[in-house]
Amino acid sequence: MARFSPAQEFQSALSPIQLLPFRFERTAVGRYLVSNIVGEFVSLSGEEFGRLVQLQLAPGDELYDKAYASHLITRAGQTAQLQLLAMRLRSRMAFLREPSALHLFVVTLRCEHSCPYCQVSRQSSDRSRFDMSEEIAQRALALVLQSPAPLIKIEFQGGEPLLNFPLIAKIVEAANIEGPRAGKELQFVIASNLALLNDDILAFCKANSILLSTSLDGPADLHNKNRPRPGGNSYELAVKGIKRAQDVLGKDRVGALMTTTERSLGRAEEIIDEYLTLGLGGIFLRPLSPYGFAVKSKQLQKYDANEWLDFYRRGLRYILDLNRSGTPFVEFYTALVLARMLTDRPTGYVDLRSPAGIGLGALVYNYDGRVFASDEGRMLAEMGDDTFVLGNVADATYRSLVTSDKLIELVGASLSQCAPECHGCVYESCCGADPVYHHATQHDAVGIKPLSGFCARQKGVMETVIDLLHSSPEDAVILRRWGVA
Ligand code: SF4
Ligand code: SF4
Incomplete structure (x- = not known):
């Protein structure tokens, strides 16, 4: 006669798996970029993404662990995961506490x-x-x-x-x-x-x-x-x-700050x-503003967002190469974006x-x-x-x-969390709202994002950064250092 009950009798009954809020985008190479609401990004194959949305995952398999660690899934009735997400979100938005x-x-x-x-x-x-x-x-x-x-x-x-x-x-x-x-x-x-x-x-x-x-x-x-x-x-x-x-x-x-002109x-x-010659520790490859x-x-009309992005990527490549050869130097805007992606600092x-x-x-x-x-x-x-x-x-x-009505209306209307296009954008958790830019260029504080130079640049920069983090281990080490500095 067995002295112990079977192992499964000691396991707690697992409640059903549930999805947490996330955003996604299909990438040019046929994979899926998925982000949670606190700025973490994971790259999934089409097969993995299909299994995630159909909840065909179970403890012990790699996808389950990845999705759980990235706060993409939880268990019904489990509050710890939600509390953790809420705490992280509160920390990311702590700038509101010290206006x-x-x-x-x-x-x-x-x-x-x-x-x-x-x-x-x-x-x-x-x-x-x-x-x-x-x-x-x-x-x-x-x-x-x-x-x-x-x-x-x-x-x-x-x-x-x-x-x-x-x-x-x-x-x-x-x-x-x-x-x-x-x-x-x-x-x-x-x-x-x-x-x-x-x-x-x-x-x-x-x-x-x-x-x-x-x-x-x-x-x-x-x-x-x-x-x-x-x-x-x-x-x-x-x-x-x-x-x-x-x-x-x-x-x-x-x-020092530079402004990008056509020249x-x-x-x-x-x-x-x-900038290096002058002993400056970094540069902000800043586009013109309207x-x-x-x-x-x-x-302003002499170059468009794509031409600026080419310039930015070329500059970033050069800076990363400098770092690889032992010269520390930072592209400041990239560092700001990385801080949004890699930390919960406001x-x-x-x-x-x-x-x-x-x-x-x-x-x-x-x-x-x-x-x-x-x-x-x-x-x-x-x-x-x-x-x-x-x-x-x-x-x-x-x-x-x-507390003026004007400010409240402008801020409330332009929230990226619920603005058209932004609310479903994979980059939303690390992006921002720029009502002045959109008012100036489109006469609308929310803006039509597919026609927005701000949006094109934001997407281009974040896509570049995530691509480097996921595909180039050497660059990722340098970028991670910038993000957490
Ligand atoms: S002309 Fe304008 S951009 Fe140039 S230095 Fe003066 S304030 Fe600055
Ligand atoms: S501005 Fe563009 S990149 Fe930023 S969240 Fe909105 S749609 Fe996404």
């Missing part, structure tokens, strides 16, 4: 450059009309300190903000007194072409831990054609400024080399957020006192479109700005 951490002061719209792609529609004269006054700055600072975020970044923009440096100094000094009283930790950034940088400004930046962010489009001939100024020496001044800032403030206290397209490697003179001068980058980052991610205080939901929103206003004006420093409170 409006970024505040941009447009201290002047004047600029001594005349870049044909200038997206802010700079002005060349009339200090009284295009410079922010001290009174407007004070009122704007009071609004900044009402926002709930404990860590606040104040960025000075233009035009060329150094043309109104005395006002920057006053704002920083006032913020350093009033910020701690309001329980805020403050960071400061000046976004400048650096042509007007001098020792006094650098000393002030050092004393107040101010970061500098500048523009560098590539080698001298390319940069100077893109960024004309009297004397034709924008490149020389930018490079000199970067070096001086690195010496005085530290290598990591100055960053840049065949020169990805040279542009990247320029605002200001970039539209008026038809710069993103600070407003273009990769849904709900959109307008207002909730950043507020912009214009030189004339108007408050905008985003930097691009104020660029549109210079083109005569006031859609993204939320109020005026004269009478606004932080609460009146972020």
Whole structure:
């Protein structure tokens, strides 16, 4: 007589398998890319995908383990899996708990450059009309300190903000007194072409831990054609400024951004080399945006999303090869996308957020006192479109700005989680909503995604990144390092 009951009598009855929410897309090579709601991607063969959707899987087989680990399936009545997903989603969207951490002061719209792609529609004269006054700055600072975020970044923009440096100094000094009283930790950034940088400004930046962010489009001939100024020496001044800032403030206290023009397209490697030579740790291969003179001068029409993607892929390939040969260097946008894919950290980058980052991610205080939901929103206003004006420093409170009907409607209408096309897109969990771009290009904050340059670029970048992660182990090691850094 057996002393023990059969093994199956000790097994708990398994409840039926159920699918969890996921999105999928058939790839060019006949496989299926499947993503869960927290940004994990798995590649399945057609046969595996068929078995997954028909629930023809069982514990012990490879597909079951893969689907379970990727939160694509659960067991009826099992709550742990759902709780885990909910916790991860909450963490990914934690940016909503600390809204409006970024505040941009447009201290002047004047600029001594005349870049044909200038997206802010700079002005060349009339200090009284295009410079922010001290009174407007004070009122704007009071609004900044009402926002709930404990860590606040104040960025000075233009035009060329150094043309109104005395006002920057006053704002920083006032913020350093009033910020701690309001329980805020403050960071400061000046976004400048650096042509007007001098020792006094650098000393002030050092004393107040101010970061500098500048523009560098590539080698001298390319940069100077893109960024004309009297004397034709924008490149020389930018490079000199970067070096001086690195010496005085530290290598990591100055960053540069490039803008892709038609002239840049065949020169990805040279542009990247320029950044390497200057000891910059990475580059953001940034496309033109549809605002200001970039539209008026038809710069925007000179290349399309596919041509930019070719440029991006060529640049990324070059950067990955540099890393393989021992030179660490990062493509920053790729790193941001990877962080969405490989971690549950809330993103600070407003273009990769849904709900959109307008207002909730950043507020912009214009030189004339108007408050905008985003930097691009104020660029549109210079083109005569006031859609993204939320109020005026004269009478606004932080609460009146972020709870305005206008902002709520724009943010609510553009959620990628439920927007047409996006809600079923395999990349949704790592993408974002950009209502300003879509309003500017399609006169509709939601946008018709199959016709959207934003969507084409987002898809192209994410497809490229996932392809490299899945097909190239050496590149995957480098990319994973960028994503979790
Ligand atoms: S892009 Fe910048 S540097 Fe060039 S004109 Fe516009 S504000 Fe000035
Ligand atoms: S914008 Fe395009 S890539 Fe992004 S979620 Fe929507 S459809 Fe997908």
